[in-house]
Amino acid sequence: MIGEDVPAIQREFLAMPSAALFLREAGTGETVRLAPDDTISLSSEHTGWEGIAVERQRLPGCAADGYMPWHLLSVQITPPERYEDAELGPVSLRAGDVIIRPAGVVTKAMWEGIPDVVNVAIDPAVLARVAAELPGGDPVTLDRSWFGPDPHARHLAMALQDELAQPHAGRAGTLLADSVRTALAAHLLARHGRPIRVPRRRLLSEQDLARVRQRVDADLAGDLRLADLAAVVALSPFHFSRLFTATTGRTPHQFVLHRRIERAKELLRRPGVTVRQVARRTGFADAGHLARHFRRQVGTTPARYAAAVRRP
Structure with missing residues:
Protein backbone atom coordinates (compact mmCIF):
# COMPACT_ATOMS: atom_id res chain seq x y z
CA MET A 1 0.00 0.00 0.00
CA ILE A 2 1.30 3.49 -0.78
CA GLY A 3 3.41 4.79 2.08
CA GLU A 4 3.98 1.44 3.78
CA ASP A 5 7.50 0.21 4.28
CA VAL A 6 8.64 -2.97 2.61
CA PRO A 7 9.50 -5.72 5.12
CA ALA A 8 13.24 -6.13 5.57
CA ILE A 9 14.47 -9.16 3.66
CA GLN A 10 18.00 -10.35 4.26
CA ARG A 11 18.96 -11.43 0.78
CA GLU A 12 22.23 -10.73 -0.95
CA PHE A 13 20.74 -9.29 -4.13
CA LEU A 14 18.68 -6.56 -2.46
CA ALA A 15 21.50 -4.00 -2.46
CA MET A 16 22.51 -4.76 -6.04
CA PRO A 17 21.55 -2.06 -8.54
CA SER A 18 20.14 -3.02 -11.92
CA ALA A 19 22.22 -1.96 -14.91
CA ALA A 20 19.01 -0.99 -16.70
CA LEU A 21 18.42 1.73 -14.10
CA PHE A 22 21.80 3.45 -14.39
CA LEU A 23 21.82 7.02 -15.65
CA ARG A 24 24.05 7.72 -18.68
CA GLU A 25 25.90 10.98 -19.30
CA ALA A 26 24.44 12.78 -22.31
CA GLY A 27 27.80 13.43 -23.96
CA THR A 28 29.78 10.27 -23.26
CA GLY A 29 27.19 7.61 -22.42
CA GLU A 30 29.19 6.68 -19.33
CA THR A 31 27.35 5.33 -16.30
CA VAL A 32 26.42 7.74 -13.53
CA ARG A 33 25.36 6.60 -10.05
CA LEU A 34 23.41 9.28 -8.19
CA ALA A 35 23.60 7.60 -4.79
CA PRO A 36 25.36 4.69 -3.02
CA ASP A 37 23.95 1.22 -3.54
CA ASP A 38 22.87 1.05 0.11
CA THR A 39 20.01 3.43 -0.74
CA ILE A 40 18.37 0.50 -2.58
CA SER A 41 16.09 -1.69 -0.45
CA LEU A 42 14.71 -3.91 -3.23
CA SER A 43 16.17 -4.92 -6.59
CA SER A 44 15.17 -7.33 -9.35
CA GLU A 45 18.77 -7.63 -10.55
CA HIS A 46 19.08 -11.37 -9.85
CA THR A 47 15.47 -12.50 -10.27
CA GLY A 48 15.81 -13.53 -13.90
CA TRP A 49 13.02 -11.18 -14.99
CA GLU A 50 13.44 -10.21 -18.64
CA GLY A 51 12.75 -6.84 -20.27
CA ILE A 52 11.93 -5.13 -16.98
CA ALA A 53 13.90 -3.95 -13.95
CA VAL A 54 12.52 -2.86 -10.59
CA GLU A 55 14.08 -1.07 -7.63
CA ARG A 56 12.84 0.61 -4.49
CA GLN A 57 15.16 3.38 -3.41
CA ARG A 58 15.45 6.34 -1.06
CA LEU A 59 17.40 8.77 -3.20
CA PRO A 60 18.88 11.80 -1.36
CA GLY A 61 18.43 15.18 -3.00
CA CYS A 62 20.81 15.94 -5.85
CA ALA A 63 20.93 17.04 -9.48
CA ALA A 64 20.60 14.67 -12.46
CA ASP A 65 21.80 15.36 -15.99
CA GLY A 66 21.64 12.36 -18.33
CA TYR A 67 19.37 9.78 -19.94
CA MET A 68 18.11 6.29 -19.25
CA PRO A 69 18.64 3.47 -21.77
CA TRP A 70 15.18 2.05 -20.92
CA HIS A 71 11.84 3.78 -20.42
CA LEU A 72 11.53 4.76 -16.76
CA LEU A 73 8.45 4.87 -14.54
CA SER A 74 8.96 6.22 -11.00
CA VAL A 75 6.19 5.90 -8.41
CA GLN A 76 6.48 8.47 -5.63
CA ILE A 77 5.86 6.64 -2.35
CA THR A 78 7.13 9.71 -0.51
CA PRO A 79 7.69 12.58 -2.96
CA PRO A 80 10.64 14.98 -2.78
CA GLU A 81 10.26 18.15 -0.76
CA ARG A 82 10.99 20.11 -3.92
CA TYR A 83 11.43 18.98 -7.53
CA GLU A 84 12.48 21.16 -10.45
CA ASP A 85 12.80 20.11 -14.08
CA ALA A 86 15.09 22.19 -16.33
CA GLU A 87 12.43 22.26 -19.04
CA LEU A 88 9.19 22.50 -17.05
CA GLY A 89 10.40 24.37 -13.99
CA PRO A 90 9.08 23.51 -10.48
CA VAL A 91 6.91 20.39 -10.49
CA SER A 92 4.42 19.59 -7.73
CA LEU A 93 4.48 15.90 -6.81
CA ARG A 94 2.19 14.11 -4.37
CA ALA A 95 2.33 10.62 -2.86
CA GLY A 96 1.31 8.11 -5.50
CA ASP A 97 2.16 10.32 -8.48
CA VAL A 98 4.38 8.94 -11.23
CA ILE A 99 7.20 10.32 -13.34
CA ILE A 100 7.64 8.88 -16.83
CA ARG A 101 10.91 9.41 -18.69
CA PRO A 102 11.17 7.97 -22.23
CA ALA A 103 14.34 6.10 -23.09
CA GLY A 104 17.07 8.33 -24.47
CA VAL A 105 15.46 11.60 -23.38
CA VAL A 106 18.00 13.70 -21.48
CA THR A 107 16.82 14.49 -17.97
CA LYS A 108 17.99 17.67 -16.27
CA ALA A 109 16.41 17.96 -12.86
CA MET A 110 17.12 18.57 -9.20
CA TRP A 111 15.26 17.67 -6.03
CA GLU A 112 15.48 18.17 -2.29
CA GLY A 113 14.70 15.83 0.58
CA ILE A 114 14.93 12.04 0.48
CA PRO A 115 12.09 10.76 -1.73
CA ASP A 116 11.10 7.10 -1.45
CA VAL A 117 10.42 5.79 -4.97
CA VAL A 118 9.70 2.57 -6.82
CA ASN A 119 11.50 2.68 -10.16
CA VAL A 120 10.41 0.44 -13.02
CA ALA A 121 12.47 0.39 -16.20
CA ILE A 122 11.14 -1.25 -19.37
CA ASP A 123 13.23 -2.29 -22.33
CA PRO A 124 12.21 -0.25 -25.42
CA ALA A 125 12.21 -3.53 -27.35
CA VAL A 126 9.26 -4.68 -25.20
CA LEU A 127 7.20 -1.64 -26.21
CA ALA A 128 8.25 -2.16 -29.82
CA ARG A 129 7.00 -5.76 -29.77
CA VAL A 130 3.71 -4.85 -28.12
CA ALA A 131 3.13 -1.96 -30.55
CA ALA A 132 3.96 -4.16 -33.54
CA GLU A 133 1.38 -6.72 -32.41
CA LEU A 134 -1.40 -4.13 -32.41
CA PRO A 135 -3.30 -3.35 -35.64
CA GLY A 136 -1.37 -0.88 -37.76
CA GLY A 137 1.91 -1.57 -36.00
CA ASP A 138 2.23 2.03 -34.82
CA PRO A 139 5.81 3.08 -34.04
CA VAL A 140 6.90 3.21 -30.41
CA THR A 141 7.03 6.90 -29.53
CA LEU A 142 6.22 7.85 -25.97
CA ASP A 143 5.33 11.47 -25.27
CA ARG A 144 7.82 13.73 -23.57
CA SER A 145 8.50 13.35 -19.85
CA TRP A 146 5.30 13.33 -17.82
CA PHE A 147 4.51 14.03 -14.16
CA GLY A 148 1.30 13.40 -12.23
CA PRO A 149 -1.27 10.77 -11.26
CA ASP A 150 -1.63 7.57 -13.25
CA PRO A 151 -3.45 5.07 -11.02
CA HIS A 152 -3.17 2.13 -13.43
CA ALA A 153 0.58 2.54 -13.99
CA ARG A 154 1.05 2.93 -10.24
CA HIS A 155 -0.99 -0.23 -9.56
CA LEU A 156 1.11 -2.28 -11.98
CA ALA A 157 4.39 -0.93 -10.62
CA MET A 158 3.35 -1.66 -7.04
CA ALA A 159 2.34 -5.20 -8.01
CA LEU A 160 5.91 -5.76 -9.17
CA GLN A 161 7.31 -4.24 -5.99
CA ASP A 162 5.03 -6.37 -3.81
CA GLU A 163 6.11 -9.52 -5.66
CA LEU A 164 9.75 -8.51 -5.30
CA ALA A 165 9.31 -8.02 -1.55
CA GLN A 166 8.32 -11.68 -1.09
CA PRO A 167 10.96 -14.20 0.02
CA HIS A 168 10.29 -16.27 -3.11
CA ALA A 169 10.97 -13.37 -5.53
CA GLY A 170 12.71 -14.67 -8.60
CA ARG A 171 11.81 -17.83 -10.48
CA ALA A 172 8.43 -18.23 -8.81
CA GLY A 173 7.46 -14.66 -9.75
CA THR A 174 8.51 -14.83 -13.40
CA LEU A 175 5.03 -15.40 -14.80
CA LEU A 176 3.62 -12.45 -12.86
CA ALA A 177 6.52 -10.23 -13.96
CA ASP A 178 5.96 -11.22 -17.59
CA SER A 179 2.26 -10.44 -17.35
CA VAL A 180 2.72 -7.08 -15.64
CA ARG A 181 5.52 -6.09 -18.03
CA THR A 182 3.24 -6.67 -21.02
CA ALA A 183 0.28 -4.89 -19.41
CA LEU A 184 2.44 -1.92 -18.41
CA ALA A 185 3.92 -1.62 -21.90
CA ALA A 186 0.45 -1.61 -23.44
CA HIS A 187 -0.75 1.00 -20.95
CA LEU A 188 2.20 3.31 -21.61
CA LEU A 189 1.60 3.07 -25.34
CA ALA A 190 -2.12 3.73 -24.99
CA ARG A 191 -1.93 6.65 -22.56
CA HIS A 192 1.46 8.23 -23.12
CA GLY A 193 2.29 7.23 -26.69
CA ARG A 194 0.77 7.76 -30.10
CA PRO A 195 -2.90 6.74 -30.52
CA ILE A 196 -3.30 2.98 -30.91
CA ARG A 197 -6.42 1.31 -32.22
CA VAL A 198 -7.83 -1.32 -29.88
CA PRO A 199 -8.13 -4.72 -31.61
CA ARG A 200 -11.60 -6.22 -32.02
CA ARG A 201 -12.41 -8.30 -29.00
Whole structure:
Protein backbone atom coordinates (compact mmCIF):
# COMPACT_ATOMS: atom_id res chain seq x y z
CA MET A 1 0.00 0.00 0.00
CA ILE A 2 1.30 3.49 -0.78
CA GLY A 3 3.41 4.79 2.08
CA GLU A 4 3.98 1.44 3.78
CA ASP A 5 7.50 0.21 4.28
CA VAL A 6 8.64 -2.97 2.61
CA PRO A 7 9.50 -5.72 5.12
CA ALA A 8 13.24 -6.13 5.57
CA ILE A 9 14.47 -9.16 3.66
CA GLN A 10 18.00 -10.35 4.26
CA ARG A 11 18.96 -11.43 0.78
CA GLU A 12 22.23 -10.73 -0.95
CA PHE A 13 20.74 -9.29 -4.13
CA LEU A 14 18.68 -6.56 -2.46
CA ALA A 15 21.50 -4.00 -2.46
CA MET A 16 22.51 -4.76 -6.04
CA PRO A 17 21.55 -2.06 -8.54
CA SER A 18 20.14 -3.02 -11.92
CA ALA A 19 22.22 -1.96 -14.91
CA ALA A 20 19.01 -0.99 -16.70
CA LEU A 21 18.42 1.73 -14.10
CA PHE A 22 21.80 3.45 -14.39
CA LEU A 23 21.82 7.02 -15.65
CA ARG A 24 24.05 7.72 -18.68
CA GLU A 25 25.90 10.98 -19.30
CA ALA A 26 24.44 12.78 -22.31
CA GLY A 27 27.80 13.43 -23.96
CA THR A 28 29.78 10.27 -23.26
CA GLY A 29 27.19 7.61 -22.42
CA GLU A 30 29.19 6.68 -19.33
CA THR A 31 27.35 5.33 -16.30
CA VAL A 32 26.42 7.74 -13.53
CA ARG A 33 25.36 6.60 -10.05
CA LEU A 34 23.41 9.28 -8.19
CA ALA A 35 23.60 7.60 -4.79
CA PRO A 36 25.36 4.69 -3.02
CA ASP A 37 23.95 1.22 -3.54
CA ASP A 38 22.87 1.05 0.11
CA THR A 39 20.01 3.43 -0.74
CA ILE A 40 18.37 0.50 -2.58
CA SER A 41 16.09 -1.69 -0.45
CA LEU A 42 14.71 -3.91 -3.23
CA SER A 43 16.17 -4.92 -6.59
CA SER A 44 15.17 -7.33 -9.35
CA GLU A 45 18.77 -7.63 -10.55
CA HIS A 46 19.08 -11.37 -9.85
CA THR A 47 15.47 -12.50 -10.27
CA GLY A 48 15.81 -13.53 -13.90
CA TRP A 49 13.02 -11.18 -14.99
CA GLU A 50 13.44 -10.21 -18.64
CA GLY A 51 12.75 -6.84 -20.27
CA ILE A 52 11.93 -5.13 -16.98
CA ALA A 53 13.90 -3.95 -13.95
CA VAL A 54 12.52 -2.86 -10.59
CA GLU A 55 14.08 -1.07 -7.63
CA ARG A 56 12.84 0.61 -4.49
CA GLN A 57 15.16 3.38 -3.41
CA ARG A 58 15.45 6.34 -1.06
CA LEU A 59 17.40 8.77 -3.20
CA PRO A 60 18.88 11.80 -1.36
CA GLY A 61 18.43 15.18 -3.00
CA CYS A 62 20.81 15.94 -5.85
CA ALA A 63 20.93 17.04 -9.48
CA ALA A 64 20.60 14.67 -12.46
CA ASP A 65 21.80 15.36 -15.99
CA GLY A 66 21.64 12.36 -18.33
CA TYR A 67 19.37 9.78 -19.94
CA MET A 68 18.11 6.29 -19.25
CA PRO A 69 18.64 3.47 -21.77
CA TRP A 70 15.18 2.05 -20.92
CA HIS A 71 11.84 3.78 -20.42
CA LEU A 72 11.53 4.76 -16.76
CA LEU A 73 8.45 4.87 -14.54
CA SER A 74 8.96 6.22 -11.00
CA VAL A 75 6.19 5.90 -8.41
CA GLN A 76 6.48 8.47 -5.63
CA ILE A 77 5.86 6.64 -2.35
CA THR A 78 7.13 9.71 -0.51
CA PRO A 79 7.69 12.58 -2.96
CA PRO A 80 10.64 14.98 -2.78
CA GLU A 81 10.26 18.15 -0.76
CA ARG A 82 10.99 20.11 -3.92
CA TYR A 83 11.43 18.98 -7.53
CA GLU A 84 12.48 21.16 -10.45
CA ASP A 85 12.80 20.11 -14.08
CA ALA A 86 15.09 22.19 -16.33
CA GLU A 87 12.43 22.26 -19.04
CA LEU A 88 9.19 22.50 -17.05
CA GLY A 89 10.40 24.37 -13.99
CA PRO A 90 9.08 23.51 -10.48
CA VAL A 91 6.91 20.39 -10.49
CA SER A 92 4.42 19.59 -7.73
CA LEU A 93 4.48 15.90 -6.81
CA ARG A 94 2.19 14.11 -4.37
CA ALA A 95 2.33 10.62 -2.86
CA GLY A 96 1.31 8.11 -5.50
CA ASP A 97 2.16 10.32 -8.48
CA VAL A 98 4.38 8.94 -11.23
CA ILE A 99 7.20 10.32 -13.34
CA ILE A 100 7.64 8.88 -16.83
CA ARG A 101 10.91 9.41 -18.69
CA PRO A 102 11.17 7.97 -22.23
CA ALA A 103 14.34 6.10 -23.09
CA GLY A 104 17.07 8.33 -24.47
CA VAL A 105 15.46 11.60 -23.38
CA VAL A 106 18.00 13.70 -21.48
CA THR A 107 16.82 14.49 -17.97
CA LYS A 108 17.99 17.67 -16.27
CA ALA A 109 16.41 17.96 -12.86
CA MET A 110 17.12 18.57 -9.20
CA TRP A 111 15.26 17.67 -6.03
CA GLU A 112 15.48 18.17 -2.29
CA GLY A 113 14.70 15.83 0.58
CA ILE A 114 14.93 12.04 0.48
CA PRO A 115 12.09 10.76 -1.73
CA ASP A 116 11.10 7.10 -1.45
CA VAL A 117 10.42 5.79 -4.97
CA VAL A 118 9.70 2.57 -6.82
CA ASN A 119 11.50 2.68 -10.16
CA VAL A 120 10.41 0.44 -13.02
CA ALA A 121 12.47 0.39 -16.20
CA ILE A 122 11.14 -1.25 -19.37
CA ASP A 123 13.23 -2.29 -22.33
CA PRO A 124 12.21 -0.25 -25.42
CA ALA A 125 12.21 -3.53 -27.35
CA VAL A 126 9.26 -4.68 -25.20
CA LEU A 127 7.20 -1.64 -26.21
CA ALA A 128 8.25 -2.16 -29.82
CA ARG A 129 7.00 -5.76 -29.77
CA VAL A 130 3.71 -4.85 -28.12
CA ALA A 131 3.13 -1.96 -30.55
CA ALA A 132 3.96 -4.16 -33.54
CA GLU A 133 1.38 -6.72 -32.41
CA LEU A 134 -1.40 -4.13 -32.41
CA PRO A 135 -3.30 -3.35 -35.64
CA GLY A 136 -1.37 -0.88 -37.76
CA GLY A 137 1.91 -1.57 -36.00
CA ASP A 138 2.23 2.03 -34.82
CA PRO A 139 5.81 3.08 -34.04
CA VAL A 140 6.90 3.21 -30.41
CA THR A 141 7.03 6.90 -29.53
CA LEU A 142 6.22 7.85 -25.97
CA ASP A 143 5.33 11.47 -25.27
CA ARG A 144 7.82 13.73 -23.57
CA SER A 145 8.50 13.35 -19.85
CA TRP A 146 5.30 13.33 -17.82
CA PHE A 147 4.51 14.03 -14.16
CA GLY A 148 1.30 13.40 -12.23
CA PRO A 149 -1.27 10.77 -11.26
CA ASP A 150 -1.63 7.57 -13.25
CA PRO A 151 -3.45 5.07 -11.02
CA HIS A 152 -3.17 2.13 -13.43
CA ALA A 153 0.58 2.54 -13.99
CA ARG A 154 1.05 2.93 -10.24
CA HIS A 155 -0.99 -0.23 -9.56
CA LEU A 156 1.11 -2.28 -11.98
CA ALA A 157 4.39 -0.93 -10.62
CA MET A 158 3.35 -1.66 -7.04
CA ALA A 159 2.34 -5.20 -8.01
CA LEU A 160 5.91 -5.76 -9.17
CA GLN A 161 7.31 -4.24 -5.99
CA ASP A 162 5.03 -6.37 -3.81
CA GLU A 163 6.11 -9.52 -5.66
CA LEU A 164 9.75 -8.51 -5.30
CA ALA A 165 9.31 -8.02 -1.55
CA GLN A 166 8.32 -11.68 -1.09
CA PRO A 167 10.96 -14.20 0.02
CA HIS A 168 10.29 -16.27 -3.11
CA ALA A 169 10.97 -13.37 -5.53
CA GLY A 170 12.71 -14.67 -8.60
CA ARG A 171 11.81 -17.83 -10.48
CA ALA A 172 8.43 -18.23 -8.81
CA GLY A 173 7.46 -14.66 -9.75
CA THR A 174 8.51 -14.83 -13.40
CA LEU A 175 5.03 -15.40 -14.80
CA LEU A 176 3.62 -12.45 -12.86
CA ALA A 177 6.52 -10.23 -13.96
CA ASP A 178 5.96 -11.22 -17.59
CA SER A 179 2.26 -10.44 -17.35
CA VAL A 180 2.72 -7.08 -15.64
CA ARG A 181 5.52 -6.09 -18.03
CA THR A 182 3.24 -6.67 -21.02
CA ALA A 183 0.28 -4.89 -19.41
CA LEU A 184 2.44 -1.92 -18.41
CA ALA A 185 3.92 -1.62 -21.90
CA ALA A 186 0.45 -1.61 -23.44
CA HIS A 187 -0.75 1.00 -20.95
CA LEU A 188 2.20 3.31 -21.61
CA LEU A 189 1.60 3.07 -25.34
CA ALA A 190 -2.12 3.73 -24.99
CA ARG A 191 -1.93 6.65 -22.56
CA HIS A 192 1.46 8.23 -23.12
CA GLY A 193 2.29 7.23 -26.69
CA ARG A 194 0.77 7.76 -30.10
CA PRO A 195 -2.90 6.74 -30.52
CA ILE A 196 -3.30 2.98 -30.91
CA ARG A 197 -6.42 1.31 -32.22
CA VAL A 198 -7.83 -1.32 -29.88
CA PRO A 199 -8.13 -4.72 -31.61
CA ARG A 200 -11.60 -6.22 -32.02
CA ARG A 201 -12.41 -8.30 -29.00
CA ARG A 202 -12.84 -12.06 -29.37
CA LEU A 203 -12.58 -15.13 -27.15
CA LEU A 204 -10.42 -18.22 -27.04
CA SER A 205 -12.04 -21.43 -28.23
CA GLU A 206 -12.66 -24.44 -26.00
CA GLN A 207 -9.89 -26.25 -27.90
CA ASP A 208 -7.47 -23.40 -27.21
CA LEU A 209 -8.35 -23.40 -23.52
CA ALA A 210 -7.87 -27.16 -23.35
CA ARG A 211 -4.42 -26.88 -24.90
CA VAL A 212 -3.42 -24.15 -22.45
CA ARG A 213 -4.73 -26.18 -19.52
CA GLN A 214 -2.76 -29.23 -20.68
CA ARG A 215 0.41 -27.12 -20.99
CA VAL A 216 -0.03 -25.73 -17.51
CA ASP A 217 -0.84 -29.09 -15.90
CA ALA A 218 2.13 -30.72 -17.59
CA ASP A 219 4.60 -28.29 -16.01
CA LEU A 220 3.11 -27.08 -12.73
CA ALA A 221 6.43 -27.62 -10.97
CA GLY A 222 8.34 -25.77 -13.68
CA ASP A 223 9.00 -22.17 -14.64
CA LEU A 224 5.87 -21.31 -16.62
CA ARG A 225 6.16 -18.10 -18.66
CA LEU A 226 3.48 -16.06 -20.34
CA ALA A 227 5.23 -16.51 -23.69
CA ASP A 228 5.13 -20.31 -23.25
CA LEU A 229 1.37 -20.33 -22.78
CA ALA A 230 0.79 -17.88 -25.63
CA ALA A 231 2.83 -20.05 -27.98
CA VAL A 232 0.48 -23.00 -27.37
CA VAL A 233 -2.29 -21.15 -29.22
CA ALA A 234 -0.01 -19.23 -31.62
CA LEU A 235 -0.67 -15.79 -30.11
CA SER A 236 1.57 -13.01 -28.88
CA PRO A 237 1.84 -12.70 -25.07
CA PHE A 238 -0.10 -9.40 -25.21
CA HIS A 239 -3.04 -10.75 -27.22
CA PHE A 240 -3.08 -14.05 -25.35
CA SER A 241 -3.23 -12.32 -21.97
CA ARG A 242 -6.15 -10.14 -23.03
CA LEU A 243 -8.12 -12.93 -24.71
CA PHE A 244 -7.49 -15.44 -21.93
CA THR A 245 -8.70 -12.98 -19.29
CA ALA A 246 -11.76 -12.04 -21.36
CA THR A 247 -12.62 -15.72 -21.88
CA THR A 248 -12.03 -17.12 -18.39
CA GLY A 249 -12.39 -14.09 -16.11
CA ARG A 250 -8.92 -14.85 -14.74
CA THR A 251 -5.50 -13.61 -15.73
CA PRO A 252 -3.02 -16.30 -16.83
CA HIS A 253 -1.16 -15.81 -13.54
CA GLN A 254 -4.35 -16.36 -11.51
CA PHE A 255 -5.20 -19.43 -13.57
CA VAL A 256 -1.79 -21.00 -12.99
CA LEU A 257 -2.06 -20.33 -9.24
CA HIS A 258 -5.51 -21.96 -9.22
CA ARG A 259 -4.25 -25.08 -11.02
CA ARG A 260 -1.27 -25.31 -8.66
CA ILE A 261 -3.52 -25.14 -5.61
CA GLU A 262 -5.84 -27.80 -7.09
CA ARG A 263 -2.85 -30.09 -7.68
CA ALA A 264 -1.65 -29.36 -4.13
CA LYS A 265 -5.04 -30.46 -2.75
CA GLU A 266 -4.74 -33.75 -4.65
CA LEU A 267 -1.25 -34.39 -3.31
CA LEU A 268 -2.20 -33.46 0.27
CA ARG A 269 -4.78 -36.26 0.28
CA ARG A 270 -1.99 -38.82 -0.04
CA PRO A 271 -0.67 -40.23 3.26
CA GLY A 272 2.97 -39.52 3.99
CA VAL A 273 3.37 -36.57 1.60
CA THR A 274 4.73 -33.49 3.39
CA VAL A 275 3.75 -29.88 2.76
CA ARG A 276 7.32 -29.15 1.68
CA GLN A 277 7.17 -31.93 -0.93
CA VAL A 278 3.83 -30.64 -2.18
CA ALA A 279 5.23 -27.11 -2.53
CA ARG A 280 8.18 -28.38 -4.57
CA ARG A 281 5.95 -30.47 -6.85
CA THR A 282 3.49 -27.66 -7.55
CA GLY A 283 5.89 -24.85 -8.43
CA PHE A 284 5.93 -22.93 -5.15
CA ALA A 285 9.22 -21.66 -3.77
CA ASP A 286 8.73 -23.23 -0.34
CA ALA A 287 6.10 -24.37 2.15
CA GLY A 288 5.44 -20.79 3.29
CA HIS A 289 4.81 -19.61 -0.26
CA LEU A 290 2.34 -22.48 -0.77
CA ALA A 291 0.64 -21.83 2.58
CA ARG A 292 0.00 -18.17 1.81
CA HIS A 293 -1.73 -18.85 -1.53
CA PHE A 294 -3.44 -22.01 -0.24
CA ARG A 295 -5.05 -20.15 2.66
CA ARG A 296 -6.16 -17.38 0.29
CA GLN A 297 -7.87 -19.83 -2.09
CA VAL A 298 -9.00 -22.67 0.20
CA GLY A 299 -9.49 -20.84 3.50
CA THR A 300 -7.19 -23.00 5.60
CA THR A 301 -3.56 -24.06 5.77
CA PRO A 302 -2.16 -27.03 3.80
CA ALA A 303 -1.37 -28.87 7.06
CA ARG A 304 -4.92 -28.49 8.39
CA TYR A 305 -6.40 -29.45 5.05
CA ALA A 306 -4.24 -32.60 4.94
CA ALA A 307 -5.23 -33.54 8.48
CA ALA A 308 -8.91 -33.17 7.61
CA VAL A 309 -8.94 -35.10 4.34
CA ARG A 310 -6.70 -37.94 5.57
CA ARG A 311 -8.98 -38.87 8.47
CA PRO A 312 -10.45 -42.39 8.27
